[in-house]
Amino acid sequence: MDLTTIIIVLVILILGISLGYFIGNKIATIKRDRYWEGELPGHRKDAIMKSRVVLSGQFSEQLAPFLPDFKFNPTEVRFLGKPIDFVAFKGLDNKNVEEVVFVEVKSGKAKLSQTEKSLKEAIEKKKVRFEEYRIPEDVTKKRGE
DSSP states (O other): OOHHHHHHHHHHHHHHHHHHHHHHHHHHHHHHHHHHHHHHHHHHHHHHHHHHHHHHHHHHHHHGGGSTTOSSOGGGEEEOOSSOSEEEEETGGGTOOOEEEEEOOOOTTOOOOHHHHHHHHHHHTTOOOOOOOOOOHHHHSOTTO
């Protein structure tokens, strides 16, 4: 075999491999696209349903103080959202806070998260305190004073 024949065989071999790769890639792309055309609507529907559940839960949480069986006066409740939904200050309306209550709102069969459980445990063990922080005067002074 002479050099020209070897070069022609190599060129044909490289073209064959390239063509095979290109065709295989196109077939795989077509199969992938067909798969997702069938799967995507189901995934979208599932994501929308989960989103609705989360949004309705968040809406219900913020609406809870205005529901008839809520134990605290809505004007004495402050929404936090995370890690606990509300802090209720019983007696706040009378300017004499008698009790501070942490309130977590759940609906349906929802359970406390691990963080909520640990917060509940810390409160039950009375690992709660009051702390005052004073802003340094040099931060609050006007320039030139």
